[in-house]
Amino acid sequence: MNKALSIRQNTRQHGLPNFGNLGTLLRILIICNSLALLQAIIMSDSWLDVAQQMLQINTLLTPVLLSSMLLLWLIQPWLNRISYRYGTLAVMMLVVTVSVSIYHFGGELYRPPERIDSYFDLVRCGLLSAVVCGVLLFYFRLRSKMLSRALSDARLQVLRARIRPHFLFNTINAVLGIVRTKPKQAEAALEDMADLFRMAMSDAQDLVPLGTEIQLSKQYLALEQLRMGDRLSVNWHIRDVPDELLIPPLLLQPLLENAVYHGIEPLTEGGSINVTLNRNADRLRLKIENPCPECADLSHQGNRVALRNIRERLDLLFDVEASYQVESGKDFYRVEVIFPFVSRAKERAQS
Amino acid sequence: MNDVELALRVFIVDDEPPARTRLRDLLNDCGAQLALEIVGEAGNGREALEKLTSIAADVVLLDIRMPQMDGIELAQHLNKLPKPPVVIFTTAYDAYAIKAFDLRVIDYLLKPIRLGRLFEALNRARLAVPVQTEVLRELLPEPRRNLSIHERGKIHLIPIEQVLYLRAELKYVTVRTAEREYLIEESLNALEKEFLTRFVRIHRNCLIAKEAIAGFEKGGDEGESGWMVRLKGLEDLLAISRRQQHIVKEFSRA
Numbered sequence: 001m002n003k004a005l006s007i008r009q010n011t012r013q014h015g016l017p018n019f020g021n022l023g024t025l026l027r028i029l030i031i032c033n034s035l036a037l038l039q040a041i042i043m044s045d046s047w048l049d050v051a052q053q054m055l056q057i058n059t060l061l062t063p064v065l066l067s068s069m070l071l072l073w074l075i076q077p078w079l080n081r082i083s084y085r086y087g088t089l090a091v092m093m094l095v096v097t098v099s100v101s102i103y104h105f106g107g108e109l110y111r112p113p114e115r116i117d118s119y120f121d122l123v124r125c126g127l128l129s130a131v132v133c134g135v136l137l138f139y140f141r142l143r144s145k146m147l148s149r150a151l152s153d154a155r156l157q158v159l160r161a162r163i164r165p166h167f168l169f170n171t172i173n174a175v176l177g178i179v180r181t182k183p184k185q186a187e188a189a190l191e192d193m194a195d196l197f198r199m200a201m202s203d204a205q206d207l208v209p210l211g212t213e214i215q216l217s218k219q220y221l222a223l224e225q226l227r228m229g230d231r232l233s234v235n236w237h238i239r240d241v242p243d244e245l246l247i248p249p250l251l252l253q254p255l256l257e258n259a260v261y262h263g264i265e266p267l268t269e270g271g272s273i274n275v276t277l278n279r280n281a282d283r284l285r286l287k288i289e290n291p292c293p294e295c296a297d298l299s300h301q302g303n304r305v306a307l308r309n310i311r312e313r314l315d316l317l318f319d320v321e322a323s324y325q326v327e328s329g330k331d332f333y334r335v336e337v338i339f340p341f342v343s344r345a346k347e348r349a350q351s
Numbered sequence: 352m353n354d355v356e357l358a359l360r361v362f363i364v365d366d367e368p369p370a371r372t373r374l375r376d377l378l379n380d381c382g383a384q385l386a387l388e389i390v391g392e393a394g395n396g397r398e399a400l401e402k403l404t405s406i407a408a409d410v411v412l413l414d415i416r417m418p419q420m421d422g423i424e425l426a427q428h429l430n431k432l433p434k435p436p437v438v439i440f441t442t443a444y445d446a447y448a449i450k451a452f453d454l455r456v457i458d459y460l461l462k463p464i465r466l467g468r469l470f471e472a473l474n475r476a477r478l479a480v481p482v483q484t485e486v487l488r489e490l491l492p493e494p495r496r497n498l499s500i501h502e503r504g505k506i507h508l509i510p511i512e513q514v515l516y517l518r519a520e521l522k523y524v525t526v527r528t529a530e531r532e533y534l535i536e537e538s539l540n541a542l543e544k545e546f547l548t549r550f551v552r553i554h555r556n557c558l559i560a561k562e563a564i565a566g567f568e569k570g571g572d573e574g575e576s577g578w579m580v581r582l583k584g585l586e587d588l589l590a591i592s593r594r595q596q597h598i599v600k601e602f603s604r605a
Contacts, residue, residue, distance in 0.1 A: 165443070165444035166416075166443055166444045166445075168443075168444075169443035169444050169461070169462050169463060170367070170370070170443040170444075170462060172462075172463045173367075173369070173370055173373060173443060173462040173463040173464065174367060174369035174370060174373075175369075176369075176373050176463050177367075177368075177369030177370055177371070177372040177373030177376070178369050178372065180376055181372065226369060227367045227369060227370070228366075228367065229367075229368050265416075265418060266418045266419070267418055267419075268366075268394075268395050268397075268418045268419050
């Protein structure tokens with residue numbers, strides 16, 4: 001299952017960035033251009049001059065960046081197989097080679113013809129690109145380290161949030177309440193509980209089929225319905241989404257738990273939760289909408305903990321390729337999550 | 352004592368049907384050794400209060416976390432009954448409340464509820480007296496959602512957002528809603544403290560709802576400062592005392 005990571009996830013085990021990820025590319029472009037701007041400002045004596053200098057720097061920088069990134073993306077599968085140490089070395093060498101050769105073969109485009117010491121220019125070009133490349137790699141390594149700690153923290157939080165003591169004890173109490181009169185239903189409830197807790201306590205980092213996550217969420221909702229009776233109703237709108245799509249586990253269920261805890265439970269008459277799942281090109285769009293009597297006062301911390309956790313996991317897994325939106329009005333609350341998925345077929349092809 | 356012979360009348364309040372079933376089962380089990388009678392049950396605070404004005408109960412088993420009105424607030428309103436019942440709180444998990452209960456030796460049962468614990472609690476309840484309203488108020492971190500008024504043997508709940516102003520009379524406080532006035536036996540100072548965010552004092556004897564302010568007018572004749580406040584949905588103006596004049600500025604800007 002380790003090949004499940006082939007979804008465009010952002011962190012590699014050893015800290016080299018994924019050059020196919022849009023977030024990584026954007027970060028590289030922005031950082032390099034900021035450095036270039038700094039350089040342009042240092043060398044200039046007027047604002048007009050800054051623009052000129054930027055142009056000058058970019059005639060070299062842009063081709064170097066683009067071709068390096070293209071090549072890195074191409075050799076990514078190979079980079080993933082070697083150790084971090086060699087990977088870094090390979091990336092640096094590739095970048096230096098690209099920049100020196102572009103500089104060299106670009107000829108008079110980059111060099112005023114009167115310059116004689118072309119050896120110095122070449123070395124300077126190579127040195128600069130090596131330093132910038134090193135700084136970037138260091139940055140990505142730090143970032144992935146920081147985020148992987150966030151991941152384990154997040155998992156702990158998910159665990160804690162999911163086995164919300166309130167939910168555990170109330171459900172046991174409810175099962176005890178029906179065990180004499182409806183033993184069959186009590187059995188089913190205990191089975192659902194076992195499944196739910198097994199999932200919560202497993203430390204599988206892999207992707208799971210969407211169908212499994214939906215199934216788990218329905219089991220969870222059945223338990224809540226046992227307690228709340230017809231106060232809780234859920235409408236599923238699933239369109240054009242095959243069950244075999246792979247998604248990160250425990251995305252849907254915690255969002256539903258929030259909707260129940262903060263949206264339905266405080267209402268005497270209860271209410272309904274709307275779950276919408278559909279496809280948007282190669283992304284999955286998940287929308288959960290629930291009434292929210294307490295939305296007016298936003299003092300509900302528990303809510304934010306669970307949501308922050310999911311947001312962190314999405315950031316970590318997909319960077320800018322996932323989006324996350326919360327919208328709340330006077331009496332409703334809506335969470336919308338969009339993220340890339342992989343299909344089974346695609347995964348098989350890649351592995 | 353004579354009433355030991357009498358059956359203990361128990362009332363159940365919980366918003367979850369299976370939780371009520373569980374309590375009924377356990378109470379029936381207790382019945383073998385303890386004379387008791389289940390006199391009724393309710394799924395929320397309002398329903399409980401309505402039923403308990405006509406049904407007499409000695410003990411109320413009361414869930415803490417319920418929609419709209421939680422158990423601790425309901426217990427305060429129940430204390431207004433002519434013969435307030437003894438309350439035994441039930442809760443699945445509520446770290447804050449449990450700590451507070453232990454501190455004040457208030458009885459509670461943890462869900463899932465055990466037969467033995469329920470039996471003990473019922474036995475203690477026979478001799479116990481209801482927890483005082485003041486103590487319950489300390490337990491509640493948030494202000495009540497309703498004021499309760501005892502009137503001709505019934506208890507009215509008035510949602511706090513319907514209250515336009517509160518005015519201290521000799522012994523009572525007048526509660527004014529758009530429809531009518533009620534009298535409650537509470538102190539204006541305590542009310543001011545509890546509902547600090549909702550009401551503002553305009554006079555030594557009067558708090559008005561900030562949301563209800565419609566405008567300010569200069570009315571010379573009786574006003575100490577000359578300023579009067581107009582409230583939404585009310586004909587009469589209320590005088591603002593000289594000391595509270597600053598609120599005219601504060602609220603007309605907003």
